[in-house]
Amino acid sequence: MSEEAAIKLGKKTKAKVIAQAASGVDPNYMGIGPVPATLKALKMANLRLEDIDIIELNEAFSAQSLAVIKELKMDINKVNPNGGAIAMGHPIGATGAILVTKALHELERTGKRYGLITLCIAGGLGSTTIIENTQI
Structure with a gap:
């Protein structure tokens, strides 16, 4: 929702998307797609x-995460501060929304400014979104 629409509804925004990028790599290297997207x-x-x-990094599997x-x-201390998909699960189709929500709540909880969410996608694709906390 736009900031203008939120104001009309009497709501405050929590964050805004400041960048989003997608990339593709050779499918033989599936899992590394988040690197160029980031x-x-x-x-x-x-x-x-x-x-x-x-940083909310989709953990498709451990070797993929470690490679990215x-x-x-x-900085490993910034990655998946509340656990990742290896511990919590990876419901295909919902992972992106879950990671954005986790980043949003962690930014709000800690009063930090920027969150980066990245996904590896089958076929060598990668996606990265950067959000900014608007509550600080």
Whole structure:
């Protein structure tokens, strides 16, 4: 919902999407798609990975997650602060919405500013969304 629509309804926004990017890689390297998507989204938002406070990384499987973390040199202390899909499950079709919601609540709880949500998708695809907490 737009900020204008929220105001008309008497609601406050909690966050806004400041960048979203998708990418595709050779399907033989399925799982690494979040890397180029993340680099694109960070460039669109004019941010560096160091600026991101919370990272919700879809854990399709452990080796995939570790490859993305290593390739992007992510701060492991920012990744999936409340657990990931390996512990909580991966309901295909709902994972993206779950990760955005988890990032939103963690930003709100901690008073942090930026959240990055990234997904690896079958066939070599990747998607990254960056949100900004509007409550701070």
